[in-house]
Amino acid sequence: MLCSATLSVPGHALMNEDSLARLKVLSAGILSLVLTLGIARFAYTPLLPVMQAQAGLGLAEGGWLASINYIGYFLGAIIASLINDVVLKDRLYRLGLVLAVVTTVGMGLTQDIYWWSLYRFIAGLCSAAGLLLGSGLILNWLIRHDHRSELGVHFAGVGLGIFVCAAAVEWMNVALSWDEQWLALSALGCLLLLPSWAWLPAPDRSSQTRTGKAMTDRVPDAVFMRLFILAYFCAGVGYVISATFIVAIVDALPGLEGGGNRVFMVLGLAAAPACILWDLIARRMGNVNALIAAFVVQIAGIVLPLLGSGLGLMMLSAVLFGGTFIGIVSLVLTMAGRYYPTRPARMMGKMTISYGIAQITAPAITGFIAESQGGYRAGLYLAAAVMLLGVVFMCWLKRHDPERPGAGADPAQTRENTV
Numbered sequence: 001m002l003c004s005a006t007l008s009v010p011g012h013a014l015m016n017e018d019s020l021a022r023l024k025v026l027s028a029g030i031l032s033l034v035l036t037l038g039i040a041r042f043a044y045t046p047l048l049p050v051m052q053a054q055a056g057l058g059l060a061e062g063g064w065l066a067s068i069n070y071i072g073y074f075l076g077a078i079i080a081s082l083i084n085d086v087v088l089k090d091r092l093y094r095l096g097l098v099l100a101v102v103t104t105v106g107m108g109l110t111q112d113i114y115w116w117s118l119y120r121f122i123a124g125l126c127s128a129a130g131l132l133l134g135s136g137l138i139l140n141w142l143i144r145h146d147h148r149s150e151l152g153v154h155f156a157g158v159g160l161g162i163f164v165c166a167a168a169v170e171w172m173n174v175a176l177s178w179d180e181q182w183l184a185l186s187a188l189g190c191l192l193l194l195p196s197w198a199w200l201p202a203p204d205r206s207s208q209t210r211t212g213k214a215m216t217d218r219v220p221d222a223v224f225m226r227l228f229i230l231a232y233f234c235a236g237v238g239y240v241i242s243a244t245f246i247v248a249i250v251d252a253l254p255g256l257e258g259g260g261n262r263v264f265m266v267l268g269l270a271a272a273p274a275c276i277l278w279d280l281i282a283r284r285m286g287n288v289n290a291l292i293a294a295f296v297v298q299i300a301g302i303v304l305p306l307l308g309s310g311l312g313l314m315m316l317s318a319v320l321f322g323g324t325f326i327g328i329v330s331l332v333l334t335m336a337g338r339y340y341p342t343r344p345a346r347m348m349g350k351m352t353i354s355y356g357i358a359q360i361t362a363p364a365i366t367g368f369i370a371e372s373q374g375g376y377r378a379g380l381y382l383a384a385a386v387m388l389l390g391v392v393f394m395c396w397l398k399r400h401d402p403e404r405p406g407a408g409a410d411p412a413q414t415r416e417n418t419v
Contacts, residue, residue: 021201022147028199029138030157032097035192036130038161039185040100040123041069044107045244046169046261049251050178055111063367066244067360068117072124074356080132081349086140086203089133096129097196101189108182131158132333132348137203139337151337152279155330159271159322164188166264173261220339224400227393229354232332234390235295236358239325241376241383242302244363246318249376253309263311263318270322278327279334287335291328292394295387298324302384306377329355358386 044066051057057065083089099122106119138154165185172181220228246267247260282290301320304313336347366379 018145022142022145024199025138025141025201026153028196029134029154030160031192032093032130032134032196032200033155033157034161034164035189035196036096036100036126036134037158038165039189039192040104040130041073041127042162042243043104043165043169043182043185044069044120046166046247046264047178047181048244049248049260050169050173050181052248054178059371060367061113062248063244063363063365063370065113065116065120066240066363066367069120069124069127070240070356070359070363072121072126073128074124074353074360076125076128077132077349077352077356079349080128080136081346081353084346086137090137090200090203093129093133093137093200094197096126096133097193099123100126100130101186101193104182104186104189108179108186128352131329132352134200135333136337136348137200139334140203140341141201143337143341151330151334152275152277155275155326156272158326158329159268159274161268162271162322163265163268166261166268170261170265221400224397225350227397227400228332229351231291231295231390231393231397232351233354233358234386234393235298235325235328235332236355237362238295238298238302238383238387238390239328239355240359240362241366241379242321243325245366245370245376245379246321249305249380250314252376253314256309256311256314259311259314263314266315267318267322270319271326274323274327275330277323278331282331287331288394288398291331292391294324294328294331295391295394298328299384299387299391302380302387306380 048057048062052059052062079092080089083092103119103123103126107116110116135151135154139151168185168188169181172184176184247264250256250260250263251258253259278290278294281293285293297320301317301322301324304317304320307313332351333348336351340347362383366376366382369378369382370376
C-alpha cells in the first residue's frame with residue numbers, strides 16, 4: 001500500500017506541473033488578446049466619440065481610420081497565411097506585443113490624421129499577430145501536449161479586453177482628456193506585455209505530440225473552403241459595423257447620450273465567457289450547427305437597436321452581439337486548427353483574409369452612409385442582411401463538412417475523446 005502511494009506521487013506531480021503549464025500558456029494568450037485586440041484595436045471604439053468631441057475627428061474620418069486599421073489586420077492575415085516556420089511566427093507574435101504598446105502611445109501624441117492612420121495600420125498588424133499567430137501558437141501547444149484543441153478559454157481575452165477598455169474609458173472620461181486616456185491605456189499595455197511574452201514557451205518544430213502521436217493535416221475539399229470563406233466574410237460584415245460604431249450609435253439616441261460606454265462594457269462582459277459556452281454547444285451540436293445558431297443569434301442582436309431606443313433594448317442587443325461575434329471567430333479558428341494541426345495559422349490566415357476584406361470595406365461604407373443620412377440605421381440593416389446571407393452559406397456548407405456523420409473521424413476529435 002505504501003509502495004503504491006509512493007509510486008503515485010510522481011504522476012500526480014507531473015499532472016500538477018502539466019496543469020500549471022497549461023494555465024500559464026492560456027493566461028499568456030488571454031492577456032495577449034487583451035493587449036493586441038482590447039487595447040491596440042478595440043480601445044478606438046469607446047474613444048471614438050471622445051475624439052470626435054475633443055480632437056475634431058469627423059464621422060467619415062472615423063470610419064476611414066477604422067478601415068485603415070482593418071487594412072493592417074488584413075495584411076497581417078495574409079502574412080500569417082504565408083508563414084510556415086513556427087519560430088518566425090513566434091518572433092512576429094512577440095514583435096506584435098511590443099508594437100501594440102507603441103502604437104497606443106502614438107495615438108495620444110498627435111492630432112494629425114496621417115499619423116493616426118499610420119498608428120491604426122500598425123495596430124491592425126499587431127491585432128493579427130495576437131489573434132492569428134498567438135492563437136495558432138497556443139493551439140499548437142495544446143495539441144502537442146494532448147489537451148483539447150479548443151480556443152474558448154483563450155478567446156475570453158477578447159471580451160475581457162473590450163470590457164477593460166470600455167470600463168477604463170468610462171472611468172477616465174471624468175478626469176482625463178482623449179489623449180491622456182490613450183497614454184493611460186498604453187501604461188496598462190506595458191503591464192500586460194510582460195506575462196504575454198514570458199508565459200508562452202518557445203515553439204516546438206517536431207511533427208509529433210508529447211506522447212508520440214503523429215500530427216497530420218486533414219485538408220477540407222475546395223467547395224467546403226469556398227463556402228466557409230464566403231460565410232466568414234458575411235460574419236465579418238455583421239461584426240465590424242456593430243463593433244466599430246455601437247458606442248456612437250447609442251450616444252446618438254435621444255436620452256442615451258453617454259450611455260454607449262456602458263453598453264460596450266456589457267458587450268465585453270457577454271463576450272468574455274461566450275467562447276467557452278460555444279465550445280460546449282459545438283460538442284453537442286457539431287461545429288457547423290453551432291456556427292449557424294451563433295449567426296442567427298447575432299442577427300437578432302444587430303436588429304434590436306432598429307426596434308426601439310431604450311437602454312434596456314440596447315443592453316440586450318449588446319449581450320446577444322457580444323455573446324456571439326467572438327464565439328464565431330473562436331469556432332472558425334478552432335476548426336482551422338483541427339484541419340491543419342501542424343500549421344494552424346495557414347487556414348486561419350486564409351479565413352481571416354475574407355473576414356478582413358469585410359472589415360476594410362464595411363466601416364468606410366457605413367461612415368459615409370451615416371454622414372449622408374445622419375445616422376447608422378442603414379448600416380445596421382446592411383449588417384443584418386449580409387449575416388442572413390451567411391446563414392444560407394453555412395446551411396449549404398453542412399453537406400461538405402468533413403466532421404459530419406459518415407465523413408470519417410476527425411483525428412483531432414478522436415484524440416480529444418481519448419484524453
